[in-house]
Structures are given as structure tokens and as C-alpha cells.
Amino acid sequence: MPSSSSTFVAGLTAAALATVGFLAFQASANMPADLAEPRRGAPAKAAKAPGNIASTALPDDSGVGERVVYALMADRVWLVAADGRVKRTFKVAPGSVDPLPGSYSVGSRSGAITGTDGTPIEHVVRFAEVDEVVIGFSTALDGSLPEPDPRVQTGGIRETVADGDAMWAFATIGRRVDVVR
Template sequence: MGGSIVGTGLAVSIGVAAAPVEMLSEVTAAEERGRERRDLSAATAVDGERSQVAPQARAVLEPGRVLAPKVPAGSGEGRRVVFSQSDQRVWLVRADGTAQRTYLVSGSVYDNLDPGSYRVFSRSEQAWGIDDSGTMRWFVRFAQGPNAAIGFHDIPLDDGKRVQTPAQLGTPLSHGCVRQRTTDALALWEFAPLGTSVVVVA
């Protein structure tokens, strides 16, 4: 991560079996409020979280299903992680170019990451922010910032409390890294071993 606290974003799982369209599951407002309460009361929980879809991503195809945003054009080829700074969104992309998963994140409020191609060079299941600014899990580092490494991780905890809510994902709020919902942080951790390509687009 880097700066004081660095982090990631909100989860949206996609199912792209053999269908030509990537799909996302949609949740009701009541389910989202219930999930938010669970997230705040049990920040370490990983299982049971449902996906949330941002209003701008809602393109209803059939009841309970929405169209997932496509992998950005010009974001490289092959198996990779793609982070769009303007969309505040991450894609986990398979070798054939289809998205395995996409979700909203919270990147940095500072202009500390240039668009381009990177590779995962370090990973930590547990990490601490600079100046005791918080703790984070499943930290996957891919770039060097002015003060510390930049990477993906879950929403940091400071004095036992999350520094932002999952509902705020999709907005730049970190001090350097890319914050993700717990389930998404774990998914990226499993998807991106050392050497994995990471492409940042503007």
C-alpha cells in the first residue's frame, strides 16, 4: 500500500460461463443494508457477502441480472488485473481476455500512480500503514509510490474500525493504494501470484 493507508473496493462477481454477455448478480436495498451492518460488526468475515452493483453500472437484462462493464479496450492481453482510475473499478481477466470478476474499488485521492503496465512484486496477508495509520489484509503490491509501495488490499482498519464503508467504494478515498471489499481482496489475492500482470488505465 503506501501513504498512510491504502486500499481497495466493492465486490461484483460476474458469471461468464459460455454466455456471450458478462452478468452480475443484483441485490435489493434491504440486502445491502443488512450486508453493511454485517461488514461493520464483523470486519473479518469473508464468507456470505453478496455483490453490490453501482447505479451507473445497472443495465437490466432480465429480473435480478445486470450487464457487467466490459474490460477496458487497450488494457493489454492475456491473464491480468486491470485497474481503471476513472471508473474506480478492477477486472480480473482470464488468459482468453474475458473477465472472471469485476468490482468497484477506492483508489488514491492523490495523483500517485501513472497509467501503464506493472507486475506483482510482493504480497502480504497482513500489513500495516505508514505511521501506524491502520492495518490491512491481502496486500498485493505492484508499484512504488513516493513514500511506499502501492497495491491492492481490503479496506483498512484503524483502531478496529474501517476507514470507509463498502458503500463508498467507487470513489477515490485512499492515501495511495487500491481498497477493495473483503471478498474482492481475497479473490484478487488468489488470482494474482507474484509476477501477475497489472495494467492501470486512466
């Protein structure tokens, strides 16, 4: 026959587990829609793509002034002059972790390093961090634009060599980076 103290502990444990389960359910039921969407690479993401994401037109909700604009759904970047003119636009190959939409600024740069995937890269322009994964633009020295490996948490947004050169010249420390869906 169990002792009264072990019965009491078992009862407390059961009550605690029930409370945690209830709170987890409540949190998931009240989660904002943008947080509940699947991460990059999940099949459902393509079905939610708005309009023509292949467009090279600067998104309407991309801020004002001199900035880098990064559109997550289009995997496209715009380098925008102070007067609002697009200096350059190009496609990119994102990593497996996306930054959240919002306004950031370039916090650090590196001329040449090894990427988290082991590839030698150059012209690294870092602007965000998500769950301890650093997000930034870079160019692979071998010119590769790989598909993200969903098993590895990477924040490198790869560009061609020519586009990486343009980003490096434009996105200096403090330059604003506006991320839009």
C-alpha cells in the same frame, strides 16, 4: 558604499534567479498534458471523465492475456483470464496517489499489516511506486472503503473483503497489472 565584490555577487545571484525562473516557466509551458492534469481528488478531474465510467465492460486499451486491469477514472478492477474472459470485476476505493497508466507486475504481497492510514489491512498486493509511495490493492479488516485524505500520501487501493480474497488468489507474484485511465 558596497564593495565591488558584493556588487558582483549580487549581480550573479540576480542573473541565476532570472535563469531559474525562465527555465521553470519554459518547463511548465512544455509539460505533457497528462502530467499537467490535477491529481486525484481535485475538482477538475471529474469534469474530464470520459464517457460512461460506471460501465463494467473491460476497457478496450487494457492489454491482452491473463492480467489485473485497473481503470483510474472508473475506480474499477477486472481480473482477466488468459483467454480474455473477465473472471471478476469490482469497484475499489483508491488512495491519494495514483499509479501512472502502464503495465506493471505484482512485486510483493503481505498477508496482514497496518496500512499507512493506521488501519489493519490484509491481502496486500503491491505493484507500483510513485514518488516513494507504494501502490497496491488491500482489504481493510474493518471492511471500510474510505475516501482518500489528500493531506496524506497513500497508495492503498481498498477492496471489499470478498473482492480482496479474489485479488489475493489471482494476483500472485509476477502477475501483470495493466493500469488504464
